[in-house]
Amino acid sequence: MTYDTLTIERAGHLATVTLNRPDVRNAFNEATIAELTQAFSALGVDASVRAIVLAANGPAFCAGADLNWMKKMAGYTHAENHADALQLATMLRTIYECPQPVVARVQGDCYAGGMGLVAACDIVVAVDEAQFCLSEVKLGLIPATIAPYVIKAMGEQASRRYFLTAERFTAATALHIGFAHEVVAGAALDARVAEIVKALVTNSPAAVRQAKTLVRDVAGRPVDDTLVDDTAARIAAIRASEQGREGVASFLEKRKPTWLSQVIS
Structure with a gap:
């Protein structure tokens, strides 16, 4: 455009x-x-x-x-x-x-x-x-x-x-x-x-996006059962995600994660 x-x-x-x-x-x-x-x-x-x-x-x-x-x-x-x-x-x-x-x-x-x-x-x-x-x-x-x-x-x-x-x-x-x-x-x-x-661009794209949403959604909320359950659900979901699994695996295997294959210099 x-x-x-x-x-x-x-x-x-x-x-x-x-x-x-x-x-x-x-x-x-x-x-x-x-x-x-x-x-x-x-x-x-x-x-x-x-x-x-x-x-x-x-x-x-x-x-x-x-x-x-x-x-x-x-x-x-x-x-x-x-x-x-x-x-x-x-x-x-x-x-x-x-x-x-x-x-x-x-x-x-x-x-x-x-x-x-x-x-x-x-x-x-x-x-x-x-x-x-x-x-x-x-x-x-x-x-x-x-x-x-x-x-x-x-x-x-x-x-x-x-x-x-x-x-x-x-x-x-x-x-x-x-x-x-x-x-x-x-x-x-x-x-x-x-x-x-x-x-920014060398971090997990999915995690960066979800981290941005996390700040927006959590800021100002009371720390109650609803918030505790919400944050636990978020980390559970991203641990099971493709980039979450890849990030942990690359760290343990001492290699670069796949999302670093194409980044700006």
Whole structure:
């Protein structure tokens, strides 16, 4: 499929989805939202893809909503606004629930809805010069559709502050509050992302996918009989699976598992 607002590159088991509207700081509009939803839906069902990097071209990662799109929304009815917001919410959920791990390569500033894109990813690596901001309240709005992912990423306490103040904060602060996993110098960004991708694609593809689901399903649940039984059932099932048996056998036999036969260098 040809995309107008994105580029998609494949290298072995890695797919890189790149926001490609640098002239508007990669702000998104209806087209970007639709294309991101389509891209991650298609990659999610592609068994040859073991990891996805979400990147951006230009000096900014994502400035949030496109101004022309915002002007158009100003004239929407409540029903039209609700339908429009659902498209954005669907896009974020598609990234969040993508079966493969998604690494955000944050090479520049990330504002408003752009923070939702990043928060929907599994691993976040940002350059040390990046600035972050949840700017919605400055415009009389709230970060509603991105809230489930941002709050999961940075926690309730940090969200209270930055949702309400719309302050800019640094990459160092993003790291401190848990929004980013790593912060590196710009010259080191690609190498660090490549190291993380290599770790992802050399692990059992089935186990990685199930481990991602495990975190999503277990986080926040009470430790009760239902959860204990659920987790026991999960490990029992994967022990009996093809890759589970192969992984244990290769470890005991001191050889490489079969899923390492074709990985990116």
